Amino acid sequence: MAKDRVNVAVVGLGMGRHHLKDYHANPRACAVAICDVDATRLAQFAAECRIPEEKCFTDYRKLMAAAKRLELDAASVALPNVLHAPVTIAALNAGLHVLCEKPMAMNVRQGRAMLDAARKNRRRLMINFSYRFMPQTQSLKSFVASGAIGDIYYGRTAWYRRRGLPGFGGWFGQKKLSGGGPIIDLGVHRIDMAMWLMGSPKPVSVTASTYNVIGARTAKELGKAFDVEDIGGAFIRFDNGATLIAEASWAGFTQKREEMLTQLLGTKGGILHSNVNETYEFEARIFTEHDGALWETKLQQGLAPCPTAYQEFIAAILEGRDTIAPGEHGLAVQQILDAIYKSAATGKEVRIRAN
Ligand SMILES: NC(=O)c1ccc[n+]([C@@H]2O[C@H](COP(=O)([O-])OP(=O)(O)OC[C@H]3O[C@@H](n4cnc5c(N)ncnc54)[C@H](O)[C@@H]3O)[C@@H](O)[C@H]2O)c1
CATH class of the missing domain: 3.30.360.10 (Dihydrodipicolinate Reductase; domain 2)
Structure with missing residues (x-):
């Protein structure tokens, strides 16, 4: 990747707040956009990380549709498990690298579909095996x-x-x-x-x-x-x-x-x-x-x-290498x-x- 900073969006601001704060503190990352169905939570973290209103979303589909306009490179998916596969696949199809929370998915079928989307779009899929x-x-x-x-x-x-x-x-x-x-x-x-x-x-x-x-x-x-x-x-x-x-x-x-x-x-x-x-x-x-x-x-x-998982994700994108917690490892656990x-x-x- 020719850039020296990765523009990243965080979807889900429960555990996702830790992703957001880490990106916010990382000089190699820029926390560009956030998404959460909870508008109060969204406003709180928008204020904390100085993210303008037009880059805050309550619908992940609208965030993914805006990926090009926002010049996004990557997304963190920190949602209830049932949403890991659909949101990760939407992000990969929008051309983004994805750090998805553990467990990778609800089941192996979904995990395979996530890996297929990563390969098809030539994007990295990392699982947040934070330990x-x-x-x-x-x-x-x-x-x-x-x-x-x-x-x-x-x-x-x-x-x-x-x-x-x-x-x-x-x-x-x-x-x-x-x-x-x-x-x-x-x-x-x-x-x-x-x-x-x-x-x-x-x-x-x-x-x-x-x-x-x-x-x-x-x-x-x-x-x-x-x-x-x-x-x-x-x-x-x-x-x-x-x-x-x-x-x-x-x-x-x-x-x-x-x-x-x-x-x-x-x-x-x-x-x-x-x-x-x-x-x-x-x-x-x-x-x-x-x-x-x-x-x-x-x-x-x-x-x-x-390095934290979030720093590893950003570094792997910038250095053009795979992460140490790739989607394939997530699938084996799944x-x-x-x-x-x-x-x-x-x-x-x-x-x-x-x-
Ligand atoms: N790696 C770790 O150590 C670690 C620790 C805690 C949780 N997790 C994982 O993180 C994920 C989230 O867990 P959590 O504890 O943050 O849950 P949570 O319920 O506290 O937070 C989920 C957030 O997602 C938002 N949300 C729900 N549906 C949404 C949608 N359709 N679009 C946008 N936002 C939506 C909720 O409003 C909430 O803010 C889970 O997969 C969990 O396993 C990982």
């Missing part, structure tokens, strides 16, 4: 890639919330709008992180179960809609023989209020990424063997920050999510066909 963009994760990735823990053959990845049911009556708890519960909302991050650290092996089969116990009970008491799982777990096999256990919950009688961990075992060592004291701070540990002694090494705090729900519904193992 890759943390210094601990990046440092672990670099350590694993050096071969220091050998080949990873077994792992466990989890995100447990003791009580974290999202606002009842909203889109998160309705399958037709979200695609599922904590598996597609939280599990998606931990599954992605584990697979990325494992070197992106291809998933071949999944056995899973999901439950809706506390969610259903609470929804009934409140008279609200909630038809997704509140907890789920899966056993995933990959083409290289490795296996991964993945778990995610919004509610359960667990010891900890919030627990995240990804433990991967390799032929020469192991790694552990976990949150500290039930918070959103993270630590990373490496387990190795030297001269018959087993070592545990903890990454020290105070690492320099790494295949697992689809298979988890299918296996939970049928009680059977689900085979995943190669892309």
